[in-house]
Amino acid sequence: MLVAVADRLKLYVVPGSHPCATVERALELKGLAYERVDLLPVVHALHQQLRFGKRTVPGLVLEDGSKVVGSRAILRVLDGLVPDPPLLPADEALRAKVEAAEAWGDATLQPLARRVIWAAFARDHAALPGYAAEARLPLPLSVAARSAPVVVGVERALNHADDETVRADLAALPAHLDRVDGWIADGVLGGERPNAADLQVGAGLRLLTTIGDVAPLVDARPAGRLARRLFPRYPGAIPAGALPAEWLPGAEVGLA
Ligand SMILES: N[C@@H](CCC(=O)N[C@@H](CS)C(=O)NCC(=O)O)C(=O)O
Structure with a gap:
């Protein structure tokens, strides 16, 4: 209700x-x-x-x-x-860990996901409108889509999504995913009732799973399964092949 x-x-x-x-x-x-x-x-x-x-x-x-x-x-x-259900645990020690994971999701994962996706859009402008397929925009999607090259250029600049940075982001991704898998193993993330960190980290990871080149890295792990459980539907997809293959670290399977 x-x-x-x-x-x-x-x-x-x-x-x-x-x-x-x-x-x-x-x-x-x-x-x-x-x-x-x-x-x-x-x-x-x-x-x-x-x-x-x-x-x-x-x-x-x-x-x-x-x-x-x-x-x-x-x-x-x-x-x-609306206090119930709470987004932060009542237990003080766990709460501090959840807040730290949430802050990391905001300050580290969030901009990384943003840089990677704008770098992918730069190589596949046609994928951009798909992310707005369910939106109510002030103008028709087909018209908005024509601005994709300009939008992508500005967003790349605003988000410092240059090739060198994005390549480093992708190289660092397995270590970031290890951290998330560790939080899941420790019960900081992935509990029955989603907390604020689940929602922050989960959304960043789920956005990454819409990038065909990156999805296998995330989906192979508990982190990816959590993201898909929390956000079963997410608009948009960038087919694999947008990002240069040499930028992608080998898919690694994390904690079971
Ligand atoms: N970390 C903040 C900021 C979010 C953020 O940077 N949003 C992006 C879109 S995903 C944005 O509005 N960027 C505009 C800009 O930086 O000028 C939050 O979680 O609300």
Whole structure:
């Protein structure tokens, strides 16, 4: 059942954005209805700056008109609005570990996933509109799609997604996945009830699984299985072959 207060919430997103997926999944877990406003990438930065005073999505407007930007901050606000189910564990020691994993998901995994996907889009512009297939954009998708080369160029620059950096990101990915698999083994991630770190890390990994070249690296592991369990549906796909084969580390099977 949906909670009554919720139909006054307004969430500003960019279609396919992983921190936006984090927040949408949290809203769903809380049973909160909301209005979703889909923004076009690049244009969104100006919109968000004007409306929220920060360039990024997600941004949430509450029923009293107050505004919150940032996936982590929004999750805390949702926990305040609807405490059950909680997104942070009551046990203090576990809570600290979950918060640390969430912070890593935000500060390390989130930008890595963003850089890798923009580098892949740079080699496959045609894949970009697929990420907005279910969005309600202010103009037809076919028209928006024509701006893909410009959007990709600007986003690559904004996100520092140059070839050298993305190559290093991919080389580091197995070690990052080891870390996530370790958290799953320790019970920090992957519990029966998703916590804030599950949603933050899971969305970043799930975005990576939409990149055909990268999916086998993630899917071979508990990390990949967790991401797909938490986010069974995710819009968009970049067929394998977009990223240079020599950038990809060999698929490694992690902890069972
Ligand atoms: N880490 C923050 C920021 C999210 C973020 O950087 N979102 C991207 C889209 S996935 C964005 O809006 N970038 C615009 C920009 O950096 O100008 C969060 O989790 O909310």
